Amino acid sequence: MSLSLSLKIPFMIRRLMRNRHLKPSEVRELQSKKLKALVKHSYSNVPYYRSLFKEIGLYPDDIKSVDDLDKIPILKKEDIRDLPVGQVTAKNIDLRKCWMFRTAGTTGTPMSIYWKKEARLYQWLRNYIWQLNCGDKITNRRVILGGSMPDTPRLVQKIGIFKTKRLSPFDSPETQIKQIKDFGPKTMITMPSCVMDLCKEINEKNIDGLNLRLVFTGGELLDEYTRNIVRETFEAELFDGYGANEVGRISSECVEQIGYHVSSDSIILEITKDGEAMSTGEEGEITVTNLDNLAMPFIRYNLEDFGILIDDECSCGCYFPLMKITRGRKSNVIQLPDGRAISAIRVYFDLILIQGIRKFQVIQEKIDQIIIKIVKDNRFTDETCEKIKQIFKQRLGNIEIDVSIVDNIPRDKSGKLQPFITRIPVKY
Secondary structure, three states, X not given: OOHHHHHHHHHHHHHXXXXXXXXXXXXXXXXXXXXXXXXXXXHHHOHHHHHHHHHHOOOHHHOOOHHHHHHOOOEOHHHHXXXXXXXXXXXXXXXXXXXXXXXXXXXXXXXXXXXXXXXXXHHHHHHHHHHHHOOOXXXXXXXXXXXXXXXXXXXXHHOOOOOEEEEOOOOOHHHHHHHHHHHOOOEEEEOHHHHHHHHHHHHHXXXXXXOOOEEEEOOOOOOHHHHHHHHHHHOOEEEEEEEEOOOEEEEEEOOOXXXXXXXXXXXXXXXXXXXXXXXXXXXXXXXXXXXXXXXXXXXXXXXXEEEEEEOOOOOOOOOOOEEEEEEOOOOOEEEOOOOOEEEHHHHHHHHHHOOOEEXXXXXXXXXXXXXXXXXXXXXXXXXXXXXXXHHHHHHXXXXXXEEEEOOOOOOOOOOOOOOEEEOOOOOO
């Protein structure tokens, strides 16, 4: 991090803290101002958007406020995934001076994502402000287990702030637990599947002495069962956040935990269906515009997750609107020979509750065949496999269910454990 950028940090923190208390009308004014600048920049400097706008007869001056956002078509991953980098990045920004990330590629070919350093630093600071508002302290040691959150800069750590140790999600739970004990953190930043592996190891072997007080999760869909197990195992509070490498932090839980506050000072979040914005309380696809990253703009970007906007009032002091994630990606659907499509989460969630299963992965190889890979633990019995088959038969009907016992289920390059994979084309 450059010295000039480091000197901006106090002012950036002050701005982020102030934004949390903006009234809804002030947030909308800020969003409209940023959106107009983003559209003008994208039209002038990003070949993809210039071509798109010309094709639909749209000019930057046509976008005057957030109310005009629906004039721009929704951006789907397949629209840009295979395009050359030069088509989707700004020609007036030196990409060599940007931070580059790779998406996990769970829905297809991975993408390279470019962020201006200042925009990414805002994301980094937003994460820390979120954690501090949930009870974290700058003097707390922390471990990062999986995920793409960057380490705290070394200079910051040297003066005793946010001392951080990164753990590999590919190490065994036994190794991870030893590293946690040796480092002595109060805070863990992780993914739900990673922390569940730890919980199973701790509960099976009656391990104590970890002394974690706060767990922050993200990167995967968090279910209430996992949330409760983590709280009980560590006797710690758990707060979940939602985001994506393409657009950064989208929303986060606060201490009230009645929903996820949208990061509305940097994000415009829409819930859409068939290209139309849905009303509060109506489920649809999560569609996001990032207002800060000019290196690689994402305008009305469909994340293929599902959620709702909620109008509950929160007493935490932040006026940002609330949302909830209702289910995972469109590709998390089991398609059946009779034409039905069933949410994979609703089917495989029962596996979480069955004793004897340490890890699992459900794979739809064919329209009429499901393969279930199981890593067993010491409570596994001969009846476990039959129970699994019965549950899936009840949910899916008369299709082939194969249960396979394996030694391990590998995580992807990002450290995520994909609970469901489909080998057949997804019909939307």
